[in-house]
Amino acid sequence: MKAESENKRGLWTAEEDKILLDHIRVHGRGNWNRIARETGLKRCGKSCRLRWMNYLSPNVKRGHFSEEEEDLIIRLHKLLGNRWSLIAGRVPGRTDNQVKNHWNTCLSKKLGIKKGKSKVVGIKNVTQSLSRELDKKVCTPLGSYLSELPNKCNNTSEAQGNEVTKDGSQSPPGFMTGQREVEMSDNYDSSFLFSSITDDFINPTSFYFMEPPDEPSVGFVWNSGF
DNA sequence: AACCGTCGCAACCGCCGAATT
DNA sequence: CAATTCGGCGGTTGCGACGGT
Numbered sequence: 001m002k003a004e005s006e007n008k009r010g011l012w013t014a015e016e017d018k019i020l021l022d023h024i025r026v027h028g029r030g031n032w033n034r035i036a037r038e039t040g041l042k043r044c045g046k047s048c049r050l051r052w053m054n055y056l057s058p059n060v061k062r063g064h065f066s067e068e069e070e071d072l073i074i075r076l077h078k079l080l081g082n083r084w085s086l087i088a089g090r091v092p093g094r095t096d097n098q099v100k101n102h103w104n105t106c107l108s109k110k111l112g113i114k115k116g117k118s119k120v121v122g123i124k125n126v127t128q129s130l131s132r133e134l135d136k137k138v139c140t141p142l143g144s145y146l147s148e149l150p151n152k153c154n155n156t157s158e159a160q161g162n163e164v165t166k167d168g169s170q171s172p173p174g175f176m177t178g179q180r181e182v183e184m185s186d187n188y189d190s191s192f193l194f195s196s197i198t199d200d201f202i203n204p205t206s207f208y209f210m211e212p213p214d215e216p217s218v219g220f221v222w223n224s225g226f
Numbered sequence: 227a228a229c230c231g232t233c234g235c236a237a238c239c240g241c242c243g244a245a246t247t
Numbered sequence: 248c249a250a251t252t253c254g255g256c257g258g259t260t261g262c263g264a265c266g267g268t
Contacts, residue, residue: 011236033253049254050237085256105234
């Protein structure tokens with residue numbers, strides 16, 4: 001284990017950006033620790049990854065959030081809570097960090113929302129099909145925004161389907177699978193969420209157990225199948 | 227001009243799950 | 248099967264810019 005203190009910290013310089021960018025252009029992304037070593041940057045792999053994800057990636061849109069984007073974020077946050085990566089995956093060109101920052105600095109104030117009250121009390125596996133259906137159903141009521149989005153924007157991963165991976169392939173558009181937490185934030189109208197999700201796509205082996213922040217004794221089970 | 231408080235954003239930290247060894 | 252490594256996430260921090268006094 002190398003000492004963390006060997007790593008440089010703080011803001012990235014233009015020179016560091018160029019080194020990282022050049023390396024990724026040639027060798028692709030992935031194995032960030034190796035990239036950190038090979039470039040000679042005195043940055044840890046995580047730092048390189050973050051810099052790419054939040055700043056250097058050509059998919060990253062910069063500048064002010066439009067009203068449409070803000071509205072979309074507010075709606076998605078209503079549904080998903082602080083799942084910034086999920087939200088960002090549906091706001092084209094925006095990263096989770098951007099969305100999170102914008103929410104914390106602007107939107108939460110605008111909406112008069114206090115921080116730190118959403119809570120997760122249960123986690124279950126989400127299958128690929130469930131994930132896909134969740135994407136569909138959750139997005140549908142959002143009106144025209146999402147229907148106009150290109151398919152790749154539904155990819156919840158950062159790659160968005162058009163970046164070169166370490167083996168030279170392109171990451172396909174699709175949906176993130178595996179474990180997801182599902183949570184509700186306070187002051188949200190949960191009726192929409194529950195009414196919009198029907199039994200027909202819930203995998204019987206998957207269920208969600210959620211606890212509204214202000215009603216600790218009440219939980220919800222979605223189609224537990226038991 | 228100097229100081230101070232606030233704001234916005236980039237970056238870091240700690241944790242977790244998946245993949246690999 | 249356990250240990251290790253890696254990638255990803257959400258929360259938090261630190262700092263520069265900016266405006267008010």
